[in-house]
Amino acid sequence: MISKRDQILDIAERGYRQGGFAGLSFRDIAAALDMKSASVHYHFPHKEDLGKAVVERYTDNLLDNLGAPDAADDSVKIRLARLVEAYRAAYAEGESSCLCAVLGSVSPQLPPAVQEAVNSYFTRLVTWTETALAEAPPSTNLNAAHIISALQGAMILSVAMGDARYLDEVAEDLTKKSGV
Amino acid sequence: MISKRDQILDIAERGYRQGGFAGLSFRDIAAALDMKSASVHYHFPHKEDLGKAVVERYTDNLLDNLGAPDAADDSVKIRLARLVEAYRAAYAEGESSCLCAVLGSVSPQLPPAVQEAVNSYFTRLVTWTETALAEAPPSTNLNAAHIISALQGAMILSVAMGDARYLDEVAEDLTKKSGV
DNA sequence: TGATACCTACCTATCGATAGGTAATTAATA
């Protein structure tokens, strides 16, 4: 049985990804869970608290899925394939953008705690990717910022165009290049 | 002398880029121009009208700056450098994301006319880039969707991290690869 | 005189947030 707190986080994550931080209200969440907005405030007093919790859970889940970036029995290619697949799976849930692309694109306008959580998402993800690429030969024409940027941008293109092919194309391109 | 209509578009473009479509109100715009919100409605009756006009002007300005994608006296490298520079310049204005990354990431939640305008931005930009790359030798490991995605994503990373180096790094990477 | 570009004044809907209360569960104590 999923706790009410987790149900709120689920709704909020979906809502933020689809409509941005300003696009989802306490009342929207309450209505989706058949409760009152005051009860959502019981679990998360301020909107900033909710946003921070959503982003932190989202970050932890992604890094869990990615696994260790330096496991001895994985090749660079396999690690990169896991990263690409994580983004394709994220898009597939409701054909929506990455939470941290939506929030990060308007970062200066977010409450400080949410800003910091988004910053931490990218910091951790860049670190993971740099580590995953560490053993790649110099001929591999890939760097962490480029890979993450391309995936984030491709998700937005696919959402804006209503067409998964943009993400598919970039995903294939990145995977191909990682073959070395 | 800049018309009031254009002044409104200027404020709205900056505001949407910094805070998203829901993050800028008619009152915000009016306050910035020392007028009343009802007067903004005189120029743009509905928020949808304003959003559409902002995106269309933004798109036209970008394509004007890029110039012809098939001018005989330009190399692929020069064309791509123009594209990359356009994005760097856009970021430099207020260290903010691309308007159509901010809006496109939450496209399904936007009013239909704004959705269509954003869709048109990406359609026209992809077409421009494909044409610009048409003469590139097959060894050039670049395709239009990949280039645009990487630039869009890199802007978001830079905004979210408050650090221009992410965009700089990706820009250099793309420019280098276009050298052939 | 009629169009243009504003204004005042207002409406309805919704926002995040708070106060104060209640039933059910759990922990601590006599």
Place this chain on the structure above:
DNA sequence: TATTAATTACCTATCGATAGGTAGGTATCA
């Protein structure tokens, strides 16, 4: 073990602020 104290998870009702939008008036100028 029975009673009491706290805690959990909600509720109703309301707050001040703000959202997009409108009706109708006014000053300016061709």
